[in-house]
Amino acid sequence: MITKRTQRALEIAREAGKLAFSRRHSIGKIETKSSLVDVVTEVDKETQHFITRELSRSFPADLVWGEESGYPLEDFSSTWVIDPIDGTNNYIHGLPFYAVSLAYFRDGKPSIGVIYAPVLEELFFAEEGQGAFLNGKPIRVSPVNAWHQAIVGTGFPHEEEHWKFMEPLYARLSTSCQALRSMGSAALGVAYVACGRFEVYVQLGISFYDVAAGICLAQEAKGTISDLWGKEWTFASRSLWVTNGVLDLGIVKGLLPEEIPARC
Helix, strand or coil, X not given: CXXXXXXXXXXXXXXXXXXXXXXXXXXXXXXXXXXXXXXXXXXXXXXHHHHHHHHXXXXXXXXXXXXXXXXXXXXXXXXXXXXXXXXXXXXXXXXXXXXXXXXXXXXXXEEEEEEEECCCCEEEEEECCCEEEECCEECCCCCCCCHHHCEEEECCCCCHHHHHHHHHHHHXXXXXXXXXXXXXXXXXXXXXXXXXXXXXXXXXXXXXXXXXXXXXXXXXXXXXXXXXXXXXXXXXXXXXXXXXXXXXXXXXXXXXXXXXXXXX
């Protein structure tokens, strides 16, 4: 039985997705953030404002924080983490792979995850101990146990230093697996592991708000989550390795330094 928090998050995610979808032809001003390719639209901000308002009204004791809040998040005790449009570049260009992502952190870990892709009309959700679902039906990770049958999702880096670091890993994966894919949305990439479309999702330079909801989905769908060094994923992690629990990090053994470089 899902809680009131999850039920309300599902309702809000649907409404937020409808808002973003309705504005797809009137996006308005587009601004840059950390780089020329890291952008935010008026719709991102409007969607976050809508979600923040609705969550705050429903759960006034909870902290609500979003990607566009403009200040760092330090309290993960009872906190909603919002990515109003994960995949903004896709959204701007009319590609369907973008989603509203809501995660609820309890005591430092995501215990509720909701991801809604309005163009695809797919609503993923999970709650700790309750399983993972897509449009109301239970989902589970893929049983594939051979790399040549696996599809690996990723988010290709923009930074040259990150590319130098990841090139050997991408070369190993792309020559070993069936396909290497970048969806342009980390939230959907992790959700696709949870529902068995991908066997693995890997990324360097990831932020917690991009994948927190997906992490909850993957855990409840019986996947395994770590950073690229096999350490437990936390909100402070800067890399991500999500798998169906069968395929593991052994395939990239020896390609990574002993620890993540500070620049990453």
